[in-house]
Amino acid sequence: MKDHISLKHIQALLENRDPLTTEKLARQAAVLTQQYFGRTVSLYAPLYLSNYCSSYCTYCGFNSRQRIRRIKLTPGEIQSEMQKVADTGIENILLLTGESYQATPLSYLLRAVEIAGQHFTGICLEVHPMDTEDYHTLYLHGVDAITLYQETYDRKRYQSVHLSGKKKDYDYRYTAIERIAQAGMRYISMGILLGLGDVAEDLYSLFRHLRWMEKAYPAVEYSLSFPRLRQIRGQEFCSGTVDDITFTKIICLTRLLFPRVGINLSTRESPRLRDHLIECGVTRLSAGSNTAVGGYSVFEQPSQDPQFDIQDKRAVQEIVRTLKSKNFDPVFTDWRPIKNT
Amino acid sequence: MTDMKTEKIPNSAEPGKNADPFLIAGQEFTNRFLLGTGKFKNKTDVSESIAASGTQIVTVALRRIDLQRHEDNILEYIPSNVTLLTNTSGARNAQEAVRIARLAREAGYGNWIKIEVINDSKYLLPDNAETVKATEILAQEGFVVLPYILPDLNIARALQKAGAATVMPLGSLIGSNQGIRVKDLVRILIEEMDIPVIVDAGIGAPSQACEAMEMGAAAVLVNTAVATAGNPARLAKAFSLAVKAGRRAYLSQPPAPRGLAEASSPLTGFLYDA
Numbered sequence: 063m064k065d066h067i068s069l070k071h072i073q074a075l076l077e078n079r080d081p082l083t084t085e086k087l088a089r090q091a092a093v094l095t096q097q098y099f100g101r102t103v104s105l106y107a108p109l110y111l112s113n114y115c116s117s118y119c120t121y122c123g124f125n126s127r128q129r130i131r132r133i134k135l136t137p138g139e140i141q142s143e144m145q146k147v148a149d150t151g152i153e154n155i156l157l158l159t160g161e162s163y164q165a166t167p168l169s170y171l172l173r174a175v176e177i178a179g180q181h182f183t184g185i186c187l188e189v190h191p192m193d194t195e196d197y198h199t200l201y202l203h204g205v206d207a208i209t210l211y212q213e214t215y216d217r218k219r220y221q222s223v224h225l226s227g228k229k230k231d232y233d234y235r236y237t238a239i240e241r242i243a244q245a246g247m248r249y250i251s252m253g254i255l256l257g258l259g260d261v262a263e264d265l266y267s268l269f270r271h272l273r274w275m276e277k278a279y280p281a282v283e284y285s286l287s288f289p290r291l292r293q294i295r296g297q298e299f300c301s302g303t304v305d306d307i308t309f310t311k312i313i314c315l316t317r318l319l320f321p322r323v324g325i326n327l328s329t330r331e332s333p334r335l336r337d338h339l340i341e342c343g344v345t346r347l348s349a350g351s352n353t354a355v356g357g358y359s360v361f362e363q364p365s366q367d368p369q370f371d372i373q374d375k376r377a378v379q380e381i382v383r384t385l386k387s388k389n390f391d392p393v394f395t396d397w398r399p400i401k402n403t
Numbered sequence: 404m405t406d407m408k409t410e411k412i413p414n415s416a417e418p419g420k421n422a423d424p425f426l427i428a429g430q431e432f433t434n435r436f437l438l439g440t441g442k443f444k445n446k447t448d449v450s451e452s453i454a455a456s457g458t459q460i461v462t463v464a465l466r467r468i469d470l471q472r473h474e475d476n477i478l479e480y481i482p483s484n485v486t487l488l489t490n491t492s493g494a495r496n497a498q499e500a501v502r503i504a505r506l507a508r509e510a511g512y513g514n515w516i517k518i519e520v521i522n523d524s525k526y527l528l529p530d531n532a533e534t535v536k537a538t539e540i541l542a543q544e545g546f547v548v549l550p551y552i553l554p555d556l557n558i559a560r561a562l563q564k565a566g567a568a569t570v571m572p573l574g575s576l577i578g579s580n581q582g583i584r585v586k587d588l589v590r591i592l593i594e595e596m597d598i599p600v601i602v603d604a605g606i607g608a609p610s611q612a613c614e615a616m617e618m619g620a621a622a623v624l625v626n627t628a629v630a631t632a633g634n635p636a637r638l639a640k641a642f643s644l645a646v647k648a649g650r651r652a653y654l655s656q657p658p659a660p661r662g663l664a665e666a667s668s669p670l671t672g673f674l675y676d677a
Contacts, residue, residue: 097578100442100630153469248495280523281495322525389444395469397493400502 067269067319073262075315076308084311091314091342094321103385104346104393105378106154106186107147108328110355111135111174115160117227119213121258121291124160126227133355134165140174144181146359150350150378153395154184156209161190161229168196172203179204183395186249190228191238197245201402207249208242210235211287214259215267223258239271243279246402250275250282251326256304256312257291265312269319285324285346288312292330292371306335310342317343329353329374336374337384350378423654425621427460427599428547428568430486434459435616435650436643437488437601439626440477441467442578443635450480452629452639461485462517462624464492465507478512488549490517497536504541516541517571518550527577531558535565542566551603554588556595563598570596571624573604574615578627580607583615593619609638609645616649617657 075083112134115124123130135143147155155178159166171189178185186207187200197208214220217232224230242250252272254264272284290304304312316325327336327344329351336347351372352358376384385392425432438458443449453461461481468489469476481487489507494500497520504516518541520533534550535558542548547568552558554572562570572589575581582605583589592600599621606612612623623646625639632638 096631097580097627100627101444102442248493276525280525281521283524322527386445391443391445393467395467397466398468398503398506400499400506403498 067266067273069262069266072266072269072315076262076265076311079307084307084314087311087314087318088342091317094317095341095343095345098321099345100391101389102391102393103340103344104154104324104396105152105349105381106156106184106346107150107152107348107378108156108158108188108351108353109143109147110158110353110357111140111170112159112162112166113355114162114165115227116162116164117160117229118225119227119229120223120225121255132165134170135174135356135360137173137177139356139360140177143356143358143360144177147350148181151382151394152349152378153182154186154397155182156186156188156348158188159190161227163190163228166190168192168199171200175200175203175205179399183399184397185399186251188251191235192241194241194244197242197247201246204399204402206247206397206399206402207251208247209251209253209287210238210242211251211253211255211289212236212268212271213255215254215264215271216259219259236271239275240278243275243282248283248397249285249324251285251287251324253287253289253326255291256288256309261304261308261312265315269316272320272323283324284320285326286316286320287326287328288316289328289330309335310339313339313343329372332373333376333384337388340385340388340390347381349376349381423650425599427549432459432486434643434646435622436612436639436646437462437622437624438629438639439624440464440481440630441492441626442630444630446475446477446480448630448635449477450482451636453481453485455636456639456643458639458643459485460488460515462488462490462626465489465503465510465512466493468510468512486515487513488515488517489513490551491519491537492521494518494520494537495522496520496530497533497540500533500537501540504537504546505544508546514545515547516549518548529553529573531555534558535561538562538567539565549601554585554592556588556591559592559596559600563596567598569599569601569621571601571603574602574611575605577604579605580628581605582607582611583618586618589615589620590618609641612642613645613649613652616646617652619653622646 113124114132115126118126185205187205188209220232254268324345325343326346328348382392425435434457436456436458437460439462440449463477489512491500491503494503500518500520508514518534518537520530521527522530529551531552538548538550542565549569549571550562550567551571559570572592575584601622602615602620603624606625607628615623625642629635629639
């Protein structure tokens with residue numbers, strides 16, 4: 063299906079309720095995943111540095127209107143959190159913050175990256191979008207990967223859920239993906255928040271965006287994520303929930319259209335789903351995750367709400383055992399930091 | 404066809420000597436099947452495939468060598484009598500390949516380096532121009548350089564001139580199991596290069612490996628096909644046998660296929676009978 067990604071095709075596929083269609087799709091996806099990735103699954107862990115946020119995104123537990131305790135880890139706390147994660151064997155770290163240019167400016171991120179360099183071989187950031195120059199500075203300091211989700215590609219919907227703050231600026235976020243590539247980053251993770259906009263339309267736009275990036279910046283290794291929106295505090299944001307069958311089809315379809323692209327699946331999904339979806343497309347799993355700021359070591363009892371609830375609570379070693387029993391090789395390190403210039 | 408007369412292929416070996424030595428940078432090998440170590444479902448499969456095939460050169464991505472984890476470190480699964488060929492997987496340009504090679508040598512993994520410069524994450528096609536640049540630098544620094552390339556005669560010549568120990572053209576897209584799709588271009592390299600030509604990517608079946616060897620390739624490197632096989636060790640062995648068969652066929656100068664039938668007994672022989 064060369065360059066032609068059709069919205070109609072995506073819609074038809076997602077609407078098709080025939081189990082046989084899903085099975086066929088999964089089998090094709092499994093063959094491609096096996097061909098391009100073998101039986102390997104990369105592991106990473108998220109580490110929340112801060113939950114300060116200056117944007118008001120109606121669906122997010124960290125948004126600026128939420129009356130939650132705001133915490134920002136100090137260098138000492140970052141050190142202790144990272145040590146705890148590194149002790150589990152994790153080598154790829156995903157550093158996250160809320161989107162606050164004031165609370166977690168570039169200088170703060172650089173300090174965190176510097177500490178991460180002592181513990182991990184792969185450093186990825188999931189923070190507010192920024193200018194090329196700042197991305198490049200991060201790259202020079204050892205960041206090889208950036209995760210940034212557009213959330214939804216539907217402008218109207220985007221405006222209706224991102225009510226204030228820098229995140230309100232759709233175009234600044236959209237064009238950031240290209241700035242990340244221009245800054246020299248090796249890996250870029252893109253994604254949409256399933257349930258925020260029309261799923262088929264968002265998928266279509268995401269695929270188009272990725273295809274465009276692949277052509278413009280072929281050296282970058284891309285991966286995709288499909289976090290499913292969950293309700294927070296009883297508020298209703300979803301335009302429609304994505305069930306497991308649809309979710310599985312989305313993973314498989316992505317694999318068919320992009321055989322070499324990584325697909326991430328976080329612990330917000332259940333062990334059962336994660337253990338099955340590595341067969342048909344998923345190539346990267348987070349493991350042993352804690353999604354509260356300071357949740358690994360600093361605060362025994364998380365004194366703030368996590369950004370989302372974890373479904374897969376298994377420890378890293380337990381996930382490793384499961385992967386091995388399912389004939390997968392867990393990959394901890396897939397990059398060795400060479401000095402970026 | 405390659406001019407066989409220029410190759411020293413004794414009909415019978417002197418006792419204790421290899422009749423058909425496979426030389427890379429002066430080092431002699433007896434097995435012409437090289438193995439890659441990516442995509443395996445576990446590392447035991449890697450060591451079993453090495454043992455079953457009798458391969459003497461194994462390539463490992465430096466990026467995948469996990470120094471922290473000793474129990475599951477890939478290097479633990481590669482016997483010490485096998486030549487470790489570290490590769491620069493992940494390098495996007497010459498500069499990164501050079502850095503990775505130096506890191507590998509500093510880490511004690513020897514000075515054999517397979518240069519992979521890939522600037523295209525979709526097709527994983529090697530960047531020939533950057534590969535030449537990296538080869539020039541690394542050969543100068545004393546590395547034994549085995550560059551992975553798209554088969555291109557001018558590039559291969561430049562690599563040979565730069566001091567490459569071999570050239571490793573792909574047969575088809577890496578991991579595709581499609582065999583030698585660029586046969587004519589690989590054949591040109593085999594004819595023109597003085598250094599060994601090792602077919603590197605796309606070999607998906609022993610028959611394809613055999614074909615490469617029959618064409619006159621010095622060796623074949625396989626990874627995906629073995630790594631993703633139901634029984635990797637058994638397939639590795641099959642590859643190794645196919646490579647041997649192909650080599651023997653090549654050395655025996657097989658007749659070329661013809662379009663027309665030809666009688667086994669000459670029709671005009673009677674004219675010359677005494």
